[in-house]
Amino acid sequence: MTVRISDYIHGMALSKLARWADLTPWELVSNAPERVRELLKQLPDDDYLVLDDIAVHRTAQVEEGAILKAPLIIGAGCFIAAGAYLRGGCWLDEHCIIGPGAELKSSFVFGGSKLAHFNFVGDSVLGAGVNLEAGSIVANYRNERTDKTVNVRVDDVLVPTGCDKFGALLGDESRLGANAVVAPGGLLRPGTVIRRLALYDCEVI
Template identity: 60%
Template structure:
């Protein structure tokens, strides 16, 4: 079973189902192209302009910045000052709170970025909650020029990419001001405490 299906079982029944065998980092690297393909499949319940599709039941507050390609699904909420860019997809009933930023990422139903969060190049499962200030980082600033590599189940995973955030399993919880460093896989139900750090990264000289 693929990593995506192990951590987000509903992946097999969503609009991305044909990509279930991809690695999470391959999916996020191709986010703009993937979301553009989804735009072509949407029904009349979406309002589409400039590669931004918003379901008629979604609510977008004034001051939010929506940059295509982007799909905002049914009953989603995007708060004032939030930014969505780089190819993003919100399945259903997702919340992007005030001041939060989502980039090149895929959010499954019922997931919430409370406010002042950053999530980059990530796949986030159903019912995940990020408290205020929690971050899923996507780039190793301390290792200039290095691609993202990390350990999972004792094995070294080399993405070959300069940016990748995380695969976050269903029902995970990130406390306020927690940080997930670039390159992580969080199992379903994972709880990261407030001010916690998840760092599975491997420096270039140890690979």
């Protein structure tokens, strides 16, 4: 039961992450800092300002008060608002927005995706054009039970990932409404819409 990132994110094969296209999303994020450091080595010096393993494209805008922690790559045309918090090894493709009060941890975000404000996304892969309305969350840890292993649902069967930290794979153009929650292990097909205040949990569907 294979979960292919390219089935959810159509630009995967042509992206900077193409070398890891055969990994499951939880395998990709499990070593996010190391993978971002690999990508840092290949960035064109003329296009990025790089300091202490934090690379910001010269066309990106980072407001004063944003917290950036290495390793980190912020792509062309991105906007990072005051109060945003990026940590744990993150990669942002072009024209992404991380709004005020939004936290992104150990995640890979494809072009044009937006965390509007007051979001948390942990250990996840977000496709192109994904939009998270205010307060929506992609949780990455099963706090409610003794066994912390995150499961995913494949062909209506729960499959253990072997990881205790994995958020979700959000396919291209997915939408999370305000204050919606995706529980750990979510696999959202392209174009999926989670309504405002809704919970998506693969273990209780």
